[in-house]
Amino acid sequence: MSDDYLTDALRNPRGRDGRAPDVFRRGGWVPMREYPDDELVDFVIVGTGAGGGPLACRLAEAGFSVVAFDAGAWWRPLEEFASDEAHQEKLFWTGERLCDGDNPLKLGTNNSGRAVGGSTVHFAMVSLRFRPEWFKSRTLLGYGLDWPLDWQDMWRYYTEVEQALKISGPVRYPWGPKRPRYPYRQHEVNAPGLALARACEAMGIAWAPTPLATVSAPREHSPPCVYRGFCVTGCATNAKQSGLITWIPWAVKAGAEIRDLAMVGRIETGEDGLASGVHYHREGEWRFQRARNVVVAGYAIETPRLLLNSANSRYPDGLANSSGLVGKNLMVHTNQAVWGTLEEEVRWYKGPPSLSLSEHWNYEDSGKDFFGGYAFMSQGPLPAAWAGAQTGNHGLWGQALVDEMQKYNHQVGLKIVGETLPQERNCVTLADERDEFGLPVARVTWSECDNDRRLVNHAVDFMRRGLEGIDARDIWAEADGTAHLMGTARMGSDPATSVVNADCRSWDIPNLWICDGSVFPTSGGVNPSETIQAIALRTANRIRELARRGEL
Amino acid sequence: MVSKTRLDWLALAVTGTLTAVSLVWQHREANRSSGSRPANTTLIHSARRLNRGAGILAGAVLLDSAMEHYRGQFENRAMYTPLITATLSLLASSKGFADLTPHSGKLRNGIYIGTVLTGVAGSGFHLWNVTKRPGGFGWTNLFYSAPLGAPAALILSGVLGHYAERLRSETRNIVPRVLGLPAGQSMALMSAAGLIGTSAEAGLFHFRGSFQNPAMYLPVTAPPLSAVLLTASALAGANRPHLRWASRLCLRFTLLLGVAGACFHALGAARNHGGWRNWRQNLQAGPPLPAPPSFTGLALAGLAAQRLLDEEQSVKAHYLGWHP
Numbered sequence: 001m002s003d004d005y006l007t008d009a010l011r012n013p014r015g016r017d018g019r020a021p022d023v024f025r026r027g028g029w030v031p032m033r034e035y036p037d038d039e040l041v042d043f044v045i046v047g048t049g050a051g052g053g054p055l056a057c058r059l060a061e062a063g064f065s066v067v068a069f070d071a072g073a074w075w076r077p078l079e080e081f082a083s084d085e086a087h088q089e090k091l092f093w094t095g096e097r098l099c100d101g102d103n104p105l106k107l108g109t110n111n112s113g114r115a116v117g118g119s120t121v122h123f124a125m126v127s128l129r130f131r132p133e134w135f136k137s138r139t140l141l142g143y144g145l146d147w148p149l150d151w152q153d154m155w156r157y158y159t160e161v162e163q164a165l166k167i168s169g170p171v172r173y174p175w176g177p178k179r180p181r182y183p184y185r186q187h188e189v190n191a192p193g194l195a196l197a198r199a200c201e202a203m204g205i206a207w208a209p210t211p212l213a214t215v216s217a218p219r220e221h222s223p224p225c226v227y228r229g230f231c232v233t234g235c236a237t238n239a240k241q242s243g244l245i246t247w248i249p250w251a252v253k254a255g256a257e258i259r260d261l262a263m264v265g266r267i268e269t270g271e272d273g274l275a276s277g278v279h280y281h282r283e284g285e286w287r288f289q290r291a292r293n294v295v296v297a298g299y300a301i302e303t304p305r306l307l308l309n310s311a312n313s314r315y316p317d318g319l320a321n322s323s324g325l326v327g328k329n330l331m332v333h334t335n336q337a338v339w340g341t342l343e344e345e346v347r348w349y350k351g352p353p354s355l356s357l358s359e360h361w362n363y364e365d366s367g368k369d370f371f372g373g374y375a376f377m378s379q380g381p382l383p384a385a386w387a388g389a390q391t392g393n394h395g396l397w398g399q400a401l402v403d404e405m406q407k408y409n410h411q412v413g414l415k416i417v418g419e420t421l422p423q424e425r426n427c428v429t430l431a432d433e434r435d436e437f438g439l440p441v442a443r444v445t446w447s448e449c450d451n452d453r454r455l456v457n458h459a460v461d462f463m464r465r466g467l468e469g470i471d472a473r474d475i476w477a478e479a480d481g482t483a484h485l486m487g488t489a490r491m492g493s494d495p496a497t498s499v500v501n502a503d504c505r506s507w508d509i510p511n512l513w514i515c516d517g518s519v520f521p522t523s524g525g526v527n528p529s530e531t532i533q534a535i536a537l538r539t540a541n542r543i544r545e546l547a548r549r550g551e552l
Numbered sequence: 553m554v555s556k557t558r559l560d561w562l563a564l565a566v567t568g569t570l571t572a573v574s575l576v577w578q579h580r581e582a583n584r585s586s587g588s589r590p591a592n593t594t595l596i597h598s599a600r601r602l603n604r605g606a607g608i609l610a611g612a613v614l615l616d617s618a619m620e621h622y623r624g625q626f627e628n629r630a631m632y633t634p635l636i637t638a639t640l641s642l643l644a645s646s647k648g649f650a651d652l653t654p655h656s657g658k659l660r661n662g663i664y665i666g667t668v669l670t671g672v673a674g675s676g677f678h679l680w681n682v683t684k685r686p687g688g689f690g691w692t693n694l695f696y697s698a699p700l701g702a703p704a705a706l707i708l709s710g711v712l713g714h715y716a717e718r719l720r721s722e723t724r725n726i727v728p729r730v731l732g733l734p735a736g737q738s739m740a741l742m743s744a745a746g747l748i749g750t751s752a753e754a755g756l757f758h759f760r761g762s763f764q765n766p767a768m769y770l771p772v773t774a775p776p777l778s779a780v781l782l783t784a785s786a787l788a789g790a791n792r793p794h795l796r797w798a799s800r801l802c803l804r805f806t807l808l809l810g811v812a813g814a815c816f817h818a819l820g821a822a823r824n825h826g827g828w829r830n831w832r833q834n835l836q837a838g839p840p841l842p843a844p845p846s847f848t849g850l851a852l853a854g855l856a857a858q859r860l861l862d863e864e865q866s867v868k869a870h871y872l873g874w875h876p
């Protein structure tokens with residue numbers, strides 16, 4: 001198979017001529033409804049990831065006409081996902097961005113994707129719920145700010161996401177209020193996962209097999225996971241329940257149109273101040289799709305970039321930005337790790353990278369000198385990623401690097417998903433530089449605060465003691481590292497201090513919505529995708545409700 | 553690719569077919585066995601059925617432990633033991649099945665007792681394997697470390713075989729007794745216990761598989777029902793012909809289910825990545841093909857028990873002068 005074939009999707013749009021790729025059959029196609037540009041569709045959705053995917057699906061199922069755009073390609077996982085870390089970079093958003101601040105972010109593989117299905121195509125499948133108190137963290141825990149959402153309401157939508165994606169999770173989850181049983185059972189915990197378990201037992205805290213969005217038993221078109229561990233480069237078996245093989249095919253079936261390789265450059269507003277459609281670039285030309293409603297779901301960087309890039313004479317500071325908060329309060333998850341070597345062979349690359357975890361420090365409030373929480377998970381980086389950590393944060397080179405890499409099969413590690421606080425100085429703004437479409441690129445500014453640092457120190461110290469507790473040798477801490485991005489268009493109850501309301505509807509322009517990770521007011525200490533999807537399902541429900549009442 | 557609706561239909565169709573076949577079989581058998589046979593032949597016949605049941609169980613254990621322990625790379629020498637014992641039990645059983653004499657085989661009996669002991673030791677090993685892992689008796693280990701129920705099948709095989717041999721040596725007695733109970737009753741109870749235990753194991757693993765195929769509910773319903781009916785009919789005595797009828801039917805269903813189950817497991821294996829073309833991996837990764845036939849072996853034992861119960865009653869009737 002030539003490389004040409006493997007990257008065909010990057011050059012030739014596939015969602016066209018009334019059909020879409022069938023991701024479950026080699027070379028297969030399924031029919032797809034199409035809308036002409038000049039048809040006034042009910043919803044245009046920009047981005048088809050964790051936010052846009054479920055929303056497109058549910059809105060189409062509710063009978064709305066929906067066109068969803070994605071700048072990325074429409075992959076066929078069974079045919080086009082190679083077991084090759086370098087090749088699979090084709091899934092990431094590697095377009096230019098400028099990064100500054102005290103702790104400039106490293107953007108690319110570890111934070112954002114560009115494909116139909118968004119970042120869920122290569123995410124690590126960890127599917128966690130927020131701790132209920134986090135939805136009122138200002139009131140109940142004394143930091144950050146309150147969400148305009150009720151945790152019990154969210155609990156129902158979490159259940160809906162878990163059912164839809166057949167999350168494979170533990171029979172008993174040790175933390176938080178009772179949750180319904182996960183639809184599929186927990187996976188077998190691999191050796192690095194058992195190392196985490198032993199470390200937790202040594203430290204006297206609870207651990208659990210990680211709830212994952214990859215099936216532990218057959219599901220319709222998905223075989224059970226084969227534990228080969230290529231998850232973060234894209235799952236080639238379709239065991240992973242990414243948006244690409246769940247929400248998107250369901251959306252297409254329900255009558256939505258998905259346009260791949262279609263970069264939205266600007267949202268247009270009409271004389272009434274309402275959004276009237278989007279300008280998008282596809283097949284070498286700029287086109288315009290008319291719409292009654294526009295939803296932005298491009299992730300925490302591209303969403304504010306698009307809103308800011310859409311500034312016009314009526315909205316000179318960008319759309320939905322009367323609060324001045326579009327692009328502000330960018331949050332990341334800190335992603336520090338502690339690594340060590342075990343006597344016995346571990347082979348940590350086998351299986352999904354994080355098969356066990358502890359949320360102890362998300363639910364325990366005493367014994368902390370910081371606000372917020374963190375989860376830590378077992379690790380299994382693929383060889384190139386591991387070599388990257390060695391040459392980068394570990395600073396090894398030459399013979400030292402070779403020696404270190406020899407230990408690959410004996411290595412274990414614990415890594416956090418750590419909460420950071422929202423700060424206005426952390427933001428996405430527009431740079432003077434332009435991308436291949438002639439659009440100003442994003443400048444991403446991030447600096448940690450004292451609280452963020454204290455959290456990381458606590459975590460690194462705790463995890464180090466955990467690894468010492470299982471007799472790991474050569475322990476070292478990777479002090480740098482961030483993952484998921486959130487914030488930049490936060491939801492709230494007050495138009496002065498937030499960009500959208502609880503329904504993800506912008507305060508300024510009632511037919512402009514934002515539905516992705518950027519609406520998070522706080523970041524929580526868990527991976528965000530399940531919360532994003534739950535919010536999307538809630539938004540779809542609310543839209544249906546509003547439509548029924550004639551309030552759209 | 554199998555859609556949910558197709559699986560629903562498949563499960564329904566298979567349940568219907570198995571029921572129909574069981575009914576027809578039952579009907580035919582009733583006609584055939586209306587002429588009563590001399591007690592000795594019945595006992596030997598039952599003993600041979602038991603040998604066959606023991607053999608099927610041994611065969612299942614042999615294949616299953618061969619596959620699973622191969623997967624575990626025979627990390628521990630002791631992992632060869634069940635292969636050897638199960639082979640011996642299989643040989644003894646086929647020898648017993650061919651044996652029409654009323655004498656118990658000393659060697660066979662010895663092998664069967666050895667089989668039981670290996671099963672007990674295996675259970676101990678597996679238990680130890682579970683408890684030494686992090687999480688102890690948690691679900692992860694119950695699902696994924698050495699299965700507690702597997703060596704128990706070896707115990708059952710040995711017990712069935714031992715029964716067969718005891719039964720042969722009882723042919724001189726008017727009402728044959730095994731382990732202090734009339735043979736029919738004690739065998740019924742033992743088969744019932746085996747069915748319940750095996751069904752519990754199927755329950756555990758089908759729970760692990762999230763009952764993703766509705767047919768996965770069959771082995772957790774039919775065998776326990778068979779066990780209950782069998783026990784009830786063994787304890788209730790002669791005057792409950794309907795109970796006996798239902799118990800037989802249910803046992804026949806369970807017997808066939810063992811075969812259908814192997815086919816379902818083949819389907820399950822094919823639904824793994826790569827399907828049948830990838831059989832070398834998927835026979836290991838998918839549900840074990842040899843597991844469901846254990847139900848066939850136990851159901852055979854149950855049916856043999858039913859026959860003995862009949863026999864005991866006719867003997868009783870003869871000596872006590874009443875007819876059921």
Ligand SMILES: Cc1cc2nc3c(=O)[nH]c(=O)nc-3n(C[C@H](O)[C@H](O)[C@H](O)COP(=O)(O)OP(=O)(O)OC[C@H]3O[C@@H](n4cnc5c(N)ncnc54)[C@H](O)[C@@H]3O)c2cc1C
Nearest residue numbers: 047049050051071118119124125126264298516517527529
């Ligand atoms: C390596 C990795 C591992 C991860 N692991 C986990 C995990 O285990 N658990 C978890 O919960 N989360 C994980 N995440 C995070 C998770 O994937 C994201 O938080 C989530 O997908 C974000 O959802 P979203 O809808 O905001 O954006 P995305 O899912 O990124 O979707 C945005 C989409 O919008 C498209 N887009 C953006 N701008 C435009 C435009 N102007 N025009 C057209 N299209 C546009 C992009 O191409 C992209 O496809 C991981 C992320 C990465 C990178």
Ligand code: SF4
Nearest residue numbers: 225226228229231235
């Ligand atoms: S380990 Fe499982 S989820 Fe990950 S890529 Fe392989 S099959 Fe897919």
